[in-house]
Amino acid sequence: MATYKYERPALAVDCVVFGRDEKALKVLLIKRGLPPFKDMWALPGGFVRIDESLDAAARRELKEETGFADVFLEQLYTFGAVDRDPRERVVSVAYYALVNLQGHQPKAASDAAEADWFALDALPKLAFDHKEILRVARERLRAKVRYQPIGFELLPEKFSLSALQRLYETVLDTSLDKRNFRKKLGEMDFVVATGELESGVTHRRAQLFRFDEKKYQALMKRGFNFEL
Amino acid sequence: MATYKYERPALAVDCVVFGRDEKALKVLLIKRGLPPFKDMWALPGGFVRIDESLDAAARRELKEETGFADVFLEQLYTFGAVDRDPRERVVSVAYYALVNLQGHQPKAASDAAEADWFALDALPKLAFDHKEILRVARERLRAKVRYQPIGFELLPEKFSLSALQRLYETVLDTSLDKRNFRKKLGEMDFVVATGELESGVTHRRAQLFRFDEKKYQALMKRGFNFEL
DNA sequence: ACAAAAGTGTTTTCCATACACCCATGC
DNA sequence: GCATGGGTGTATGGAAAACACTTTTGT
Numbered sequence: 359m360a361t362y363k364y365e366r367p368a369l370a371v372d373c374v375v376f377g378r379d380e381k382a383l384k385v386l387l388i389k390r391g392l393p394p395f396k397d398m399w400a401l402p403g404g405f406v407r408i409d410e411s412l413d414a415a416a417r418r419e420l421k422e423e424t425g426f427a428d429v430f431l432e433q434l435y436t437f438g439a440v441d442r443d444p445r446e447r448v449v450s451v452a453y454y455a456l457v458n459l460q461g462h463q464p465k466a467a468s469d470a471a472e473a474d475w476f477a478l479d480a481l482p483k484l485a486f487d488h489k490e491i492l493r494v495a496r497e498r499l500r501a502k503v504r505y506q507p508i509g510f511e512l513l514p515e516k517f518s519l520s521a522l523q524r525l526y527e528t529v530l531d532t533s534l535d536k537r538n539f540r541k542k543l544g545e546m547d548f549v550v551a552t553g554e555l556e557s558g559v560t561h562r563r564a565q566l567f568r569f570d571e572k573k574y575q576a577l578m579k580r581g582f583n584f585e586l
Numbered sequence: 587m588a589t590y591k592y593e594r595p596a597l598a599v600d601c602v603v604f605g606r607d608e609k610a611l612k613v614l615l616i617k618r619g620l621p622p623f624k625d626m627w628a629l630p631g632g633f634v635r636i637d638e639s640l641d642a643a644a645r646r647e648l649k650e651e652t653g654f655a656d657v658f659l660e661q662l663y664t665f666g667a668v669d670r671d672p673r674e675r676v677v678s679v680a681y682y683a684l685v686n687l688q689g690h691q692p693k694a695a696s697d698a699a700e701a702d703w704f705a706l707d708a709l710p711k712l713a714f715d716h717k718e719i720l721r722v723a724r725e726r727l728r729a730k731v732r733y734q735p736i737g738f739e740l741l742p743e744k745f746s747l748s749a750l751q752r753l754y755e756t757v758l759d760t761s762l763d764k765r766n767f768r769k770k771l772g773e774m775d776f777v778v779a780t781g782e783l784e785s786g787v788t789h790r791r792a793q794l795f796r797f798d799e800k801k802y803q804a805l806m807k808r809g810f811n812f813e814l
Numbered sequence: 815a816c817a818a819a820a821g822t823g824t825t826t827t828c829c830a831t832a833c834a835c836c837c838a839t840g841c
Numbered sequence: 842g843c844a845t846g847g848g849t850g851t852a853t854g855g856a857a858a859a860c861a862c863t864t865t866t867g868t
Binding site: 518519520536537540541556559560561562563564565 | 844845846847848849850
């Protein structure tokens with residue numbers, strides 16, 4: 359049971375950052391400036407410091423490498439194959455983040471590495487086991503979006519019902535019936551109309567809605583169950 | 587990005603072992619023989635070796651401390667609060683296991699520590715953050731049992747439908763309608779009658795069924811969806 | 815004969831799905 | 842006036858839920 363006797367794996371965090379851009383779902387990747395896998399694309403991430411929690415490490419790396427702060431961030435899975443890093447043993451706790459792409463420029467990372475958004479169906483080759491991590495993240499997002507209201511994290515604060523529907527269609531990779539979709543949302547009191555209208559469009563302006571976190575929490579406590 | 591410069595957290599695995607005993611759902615705990623938390627109950631677990639994967643570490647510890655091998659084992663969540671171990675920084679990858687309690691005696695662990703089963707509603711005080719780990723494991727079990735056929739892992743190979751129903755009622759903490767439950771199972775071709783009957787009971791003998799893994803896998807590929 | 819659990823169908827309710835047309839706006 | 846997406850209600854089918862009595866066995 360003595361800890362210090364044995365050699366320890368290094369411990370890292372990696373973040374899968376999902377963003378929605380117009381019609382496609384995208385992931386933020388970083389171009390590696392150092393070996394191994396130099397010049398290859400990879401998930402943002404880094405080593406966990408001795409005095410920070412895993413969540414804190416994930417948030418710090420996300421901030422440092424992509425500029426995002428105060429976003430939805432949740433632990434995904436921990437990847438620990440012995441040879442997943444060619445240098446030495448590295449165990450990585452993966453997280454996934456959901457961000458609203460509007461307003462956030464595809465900013466270059468603070469440490470001068472290149473950063474860019476990639477559509478999920480046009481990904482480059484990835485370093486390490488990051489392809490696998492991304493696969494698991496995508497699966498999780500797809501599963502979770504159906505029973506927890508996390509889809510809103512990918513939209514601006516105010517959004518049209520059509521935008522929300524397109525998002526669900528993208529994530530779930532299906533098409534949904536417009537009237538049925540709206541009917542179900544109409545029953546969810548935590549999606550509230552702001553009274554404002556969409557602008558700058560070449561057709562009828564859509565009404566804008568927002569997600570009311572407080573109302574949602576209140577309903578949850580009363581046993582409400584979010585579904586699709 | 588240099589790994590070796592920084593002090594590393596220790597990396598451990600902990601296992602939540604669920605077992606079903608007659609009517610109650612139970613967890614296997616180990617009495618700690620060493621400080622910290624000496625003589626307190628804790629989840630079986632230990633440190634990850636440099637040359638084994640996380641899954642392998644979990645299986646090894648499970649075997650060493652409880653004697654269970656070849657059981658359902660799945661990664662749960664990774665706990666990384668800075669102060670979760672009073673000695674030093676330890677990050678723990680938690681797993682949960684489902685075992686069939688029949689036939690496996692509440693065996694004492696190989697390293698002479700005391701091991702015992704505890705009903706989930708009569709738990710002792712636990713070491714470290716193991717209460718929290720157990721809470722998360724229970725939540726996961728409850729959620730997963732509804733859409734994946736993992737409940738069978740907690741039963742002997744041959745079981746009666748009543749036993750299966752009682753198991754679901756225990757895990758989900760609800761009561762289920764007998765006829766509806768049997769109707770649904772009747773539609774699932776991978777729960778097959780063995781033709782054998784229960785024995786040693788003081789009432790009508792129940793027919794015994796078994797879970798047919800192959801048939802289940804075949805159905806899965808055709809898009810079948812297990813539900814409750 | 816009685817206690818204890820096994821086994822068995824039908825009806826009702828509700829939710830998911832399918833489906834088509836008019837409206838507002840910019841060009 | 843036309844192209845583009847916004848917005849709206851109803852009918853149908855199928856799954857979930859509710860529900861009670863007979864059978865078998867041991868004592």
